[in-house]
Amino acid sequence: MTPFDTHPAGLLPAGSQDRTPMPSPLEIIDARKSFRTPEGGTMTALDGISLKLASAEFVTLLGPSGCGKTTLLRTISGFETLDAGEVLIDGSAVTQMPAHRRPVNTVFQRYALFGHMSVARNVGYALEIAGRDKREIRTRVGEMLELVGLAGMEKRSIQQLSGGQQQRVALARALAAKPKLLLLDEPLSALDKNLRQKMQQELKALQRELGIGFIFVTHDQEEALTMSDRIAVLAHGQIQQIGAPTELYRTPANLFTADFLGESNLLPVKVAGGRASLRDGQSFATEHRAGEATLLLRPEALSITPPEGHALSFTGTIRETYYTGTDHQIALETPAHGTLHALLRSGAALPGLGAEMTLHAPAQGLHLIDEAAP
Amino acid sequence: MTLARRKLLQLVGLLGAPTVFLLVFFFGPLLIMLVYSFLTPGLYGGVDWIFSHLNYGRILGWADTRYEKFDPVFIAIFLRSLRLAALTVLASLLVCYPAAFWISRMRPGMRDFAIFLVTLPFFVSLIVRLFAWVLILRPTGFLNQGLMGLGLTGAPIEFLYTDFAVILGMTYVFIPFMFLPLYGSIEKLDMAQIEASSDLGATRFQTFRKVILPATLPGIVGGSVITFIPALGNFIVPSVLGGAKVLMIGNLIEQQFLSARNWPFGSALAMLVMSAVLILLIAQFRLSKKEAQA
Numbered sequence: 045m046t047p048f049d050t051h052p053a054g055l056l057p058a059g060s061q062d063r064t065p066m067p068s069p070l071e072i073i074d075a076r077k078s079f080r081t082p083e084g085g086t087m088t089a090l091d092g093i094s095l096k097l098a099s100a101e102f103v104t105l106l107g108p109s110g111c112g113k114t115t116l117l118r119t120i121s122g123f124e125t126l127d128a129g130e131v132l133i134d135g136s137a138v139t140q141m142p143a144h145r146r147p148v149n150t151v152f153q154r155y156a157l158f159g160h161m162s163v164a165r166n167v168g169y170a171l172e173i174a175g176r177d178k179r180e181i182r183t184r185v186g187e188m189l190e191l192v193g194l195a196g197m198e199k200r201s202i203q204q205l206s207g208g209q210q211q212r213v214a215l216a217r218a219l220a221a222k223p224k225l226l227l228l229d230e231p232l233s234a235l236d237k238n239l240r241q242k243m244q245q246e247l248k249a250l251q252r253e254l255g256i257g258f259i260f261v262t263h264d265q266e267e268a269l270t271m272s273d274r275i276a277v278l279a280h281g282q283i284q285q286i287g288a289p290t291e292l293y294r295t296p297a298n299l300f301t302a303d304f305l306g307e308s309n310l311l312p313v314k315v316a317g318g319r320a321s322l323r324d325g326q327s328f329a330t331e332h333r334a335g336e337a338t339l340l341l342r343p344e345a346l347s348i349t350p351p352e353g354h355a356l357s358f359t360g361t362i363r364e365t366y367y368t369g370t371d372h373q374i375a376l377e378t379p380a381h382g383t384l385h386a387l388l389r390s391g392a393a394l395p396g397l398g399a400e401m402t403l404h405a406p407a408q409g410l411h412l413i414d415e416a417a418p
Numbered sequence: 419m420t421l422a423r424r425k426l427l428q429l430v431g432l433l434g435a436p437t438v439f440l441l442v443f444f445f446g447p448l449l450i451m452l453v454y455s456f457l458t459p460g461l462y463g464g465v466d467w468i469f470s471h472l473n474y475g476r477i478l479g480w481a482d483t484r485y486e487k488f489d490p491v492f493i494a495i496f497l498r499s500l501r502l503a504a505l506t507v508l509a510s511l512l513v514c515y516p517a518a519f520w521i522s523r524m525r526p527g528m529r530d531f532a533i534f535l536v537t538l539p540f541f542v543s544l545i546v547r548l549f550a551w552v553l554i555l556r557p558t559g560f561l562n563q564g565l566m567g568l569g570l571t572g573a574p575i576e577f578l579y580t581d582f583a584v585i586l587g588m589t590y591v592f593i594p595f596m597f598l599p600l601y602g603s604i605e606k607l608d609m610a611q612i613e614a615s616s617d618l619g620a621t622r623f624q625t626f627r628k629v630i631l632p633a634t635l636p637g638i639v640g641g642s643v644i645t646f647i648p649a650l651g652n653f654i655v656p657s658v659l660g661g662a663k664v665l666m667i668g669n670l671i672e673q674q675f676l677s678a679r680n681w682p683f684g685s686a687l688a689m690l691v692m693s694a695v696l697i698l699l700i701a702q703f704r705l706s707k708k709e710a711q712a
Contacts, residue, residue: 121617144616156610160632170618173628221619 067135069225069257070120071096075129077115089115090126091281102251104260104268107278108304113261116278117227120259122146134224149218150227154234155210157202163189163213164198170221188216191250208239215247219254226251228260232267244270265305269293277301293342299415302340309341309384312417320412324380326356328407338417341405343373343387350404358384359402362395376403455685463679473686492670496690499667502581502656503649506588507642510596513589514641518601536597539590548587548658555583555659579661587659588649595648596641603637636706643702647695667691 077090089112097103105113118124120131122143131139138146149170157166165172167188168181176184189195192212197205205213211231218226228247232240248271251258262268268275269289276286277300285297296302302310313320315334321327322339350357360378367373372394374386386403388394395401455473457465472482477496481488521532539547554560557574565571577583607630615625631638653668660666667687674684 123613123616142616143613144619144621148617150614150617152610152614154608154610156608156614158611158614158629158633159608160635169615169620169628173619173624217614217618 066099068132069097069100069134070259071130071132071135072116072120073130073132075116075119075131076127077112077119077124078127088281090119090129093129093278093281093283095276095283095286097257100251100255100257101273102248102258102260102271104262104272104275105278106262106265106268106275106304107284108263111278112281113263113278114229117150117229117259117261120225121148121150121227147224148227149221149223150229151211151214151218151231153230155214155231157210157213157217159202161202162198163194163200163202163205166202166213167216167220169217174221184220185216188220191219192216193246207235208243211235211243215250223256225257225259226254228258230262231260232262233264240267241270247271269305275305277304279304295411296340296413299338299413299417302338302413307343307385307387309343309346309381310413310417311339311341311381313337313339313412315412320410322356322380328354328356328410330410330412332412332414336416338413338415340411340413341384343385345405346384346386346388346403347405348388348401348403351406354407355404356407357402357404359400360384362397362399362401365394365397374401376401451685451688454682455689457682459680459682463681465681470682473682474690476683477686477690492687495665495670496667498665499650499691500694502584502588502664502666503646503652505585506592506649507596507646509585509589510593510645511600511638511642514593514597514600515604515638518597518604522601522605522607533601537594540594544591544654545658547590548655551583551587551590551659552578555586578659579663581660581664583659584656584664584666587655588652591652591655592645592649596645599640599644600634600637603634603640607633639702639705643698646698650695651691 072093072095075090075093076088078086078088081087091112093112093116095103105116107113115124119126120133122138122141122145126139129139130137133147158169161169164182164185168185171181171184185198186195189197192215194209194212194216197209202210202213211234214231232243235243244267247258247260260268260271272289274286275289275292277284277292279300285292285301292301293305296305299310302308311322313322313336315321315330315332315337317334318329318331319327320330320332320337320339346358358376358378358381360376362374363377363383364375365372367390370390372388372390374388374394376384376386378384384403454465456469456471458468458470460466472480475481476486476488477492479488517536521529521536524532552559555577556562557576557578559578561577562571562574565575566573611629611633612625615629616622620628651668651671653666653672656664656666656669657672660669667690671684671687671691674680674687678684
C-alpha cells in the first residue's frame, strides 16, 4: 500500500509531506577553520570537510590528535564558528546559531558534570533551563536514569559516583532534552578497559533504541570499528575516507587509512599488463590501473597452510612471537619485504624464535592502494 | 617506650610551643580585656577593681543615671561601621570578581605577574598609600582638578572626609584580601562546565546564575568574611580619609584607650566588635557545613 492509496486522488499535491525525504540529521558543507598559533603562525584545523548523515546513523570521527576531529565536533555544537562553510541540523542551517540554541547536546570528555548539583538536577538541567514544570522534569529525569541504568540515584551527589556512573549521568543529561543529534567527545577514554567495552555495546544499543544520530569522536580505532555505522577517518583537517567499518578495514582508499585502522603489512608493487608484481618477483592478476601501487596484507590473511589455488608465499626468519590466548602474533623477517606481521590462530604448531618459516596468502581478492608505498 | 607514648610526645613537641605562645600572647590579653570591660575606670587612667556592668549599659541602653542619660550614639557608630564594612565588602567583590575571572584566563606567565601586581600595594606603607589618596581626593587634589579641567564641575566636590572616601580607601586596602580567596575558587572553575551549561540551552546569564556563581560561592563567602572583619574594626582608614566626620567603631576604641583613658569602656566596645565577628564566623561555619553535607 502506497501513501496514495489512503487519500482520494487529487487531494495530495505532488511532492507533499509523505513523499519528501526526511531531512538529514546533520549536513556539513565544505567546513573550513584555522586557528592562530601562539607563535604567530596559522594552523588549519578543518580544510574543506563535507559530511552528510543519511539517516539516524552512528558516525565516528576517527583520527590522531590534532587531526581536527574535536574542532569539527565543536563546530556542530556551536563552540567554534566556521571561517567558511555551512552546518545544517535537521535540514536547517545553524552555522550562525549560538551553542545554547542548537538542538544538539554533547557528552563531554571529562563529563563536565555540575559538582554542586545532585544527579537529578544535573540530568534535569536542560529542562529546568527550558522552564518546564517540576513534575514533568521529575518524570523525565526518572526515565533517563532508568535508561542509563541508574534508576533511583536521583538524590546522590556527583562526588559519590564512580567514573562509570558519572559517564552515565553525563549521557542521561545530554539526552534529557531529546536532542536531534547527540555529540560524544571521547567519552570513554577515562574508563578502564572492561567498562569501556561494556559502554561501547550499550551506546550502540542506545543509539538504535533512540533512533537519533550519534557523532562520536575518538582516536581509538578499535572503538570506532566496534560501534560505528560509518567511520570518517580524519587527518590534517580533511576526511581521508568515510565508509562502513568493514569497507574501511578491507579496502582502505589510501595509506593513511590502511595504516591507522588495524595492523597492516604494506608491500610495494608494480602493476603492468593486468598483473601486479612484488619486489621478489611473485605476481598476481589485478584490475588495478598500471603504475606503482601498494599491496595491503592484513596480518590475519597470512596462514601456515597454503590456501587452495594460486597463493603468495613469504619465507623468512621468526624474530618475535606473542601469545594472546586466541592468537599468536608473529614478526617474520623476510629478505625482500622486511618485517611482516602475522596473526595465526592458536593451536598451530609454531617453530621457535630464529627458525625459518613460510607464510601464505591467497592471491585472489587482494586489495591494492593507489599510492606508492613509503 | 610504647608507640602511643611516642605519638603523644611528638604531638606535645610539635604543638607545645605555639600553644604556649597563643595562651600567653593571645588569650592572655583577651582575658584581661574581658575582665577590664567589667571594671570601673580609674580617675587618672587604669582601672579600679570595682565590678560594673555600666560599660556595656552605656552602649546598649542602661547608662549610669547619676552622670548621664543613655545616648544611642555608640550604637549608631557601631551600625555605621557595620554598614561601611558591608559596603566595602560589596565594592571589593564587584572589583575583584571580574578581575579574578580575567586573570585566571591569562597565560601562565602573565597570570603570575598579574597576581604579583594585585599584592604589590603590600610592599608600600599603608600610611603613605592613604596620604596619596588624600592628595587625590582633597578639594585641590588631582581628581577635582581633573573634573574641573574637563568642565564636568564648576566647584570642587567634597570627596575627602565622607563615607565615600572611607569606603573607597578601605576597598583599596582590602582588595588583596578579597582577591586571593576569590581567585582560588574561580581558578578551579571547570571551563567545560560552562560549555556544558551552554550546550544544554542556558544563556550566559543563566550559566552565571546557575553554574558559575554557586561553584565560586565558597570563594565569595571566604573573601567577604576575611574582608569584613578587618574593615569593621579598622581605624586607620577612617582617621586619615574620614577625618573627624566619619567615626567608626575602631576610632572610638582607639580614643577610649589613648585619649579618654577609659580602658573599661574601650574594652567593652572591643568585646562588642568581637562578638559581632564571632557571630558572623559561626554563621559562615554553619553554612559551609550545611553545604558540605548537601
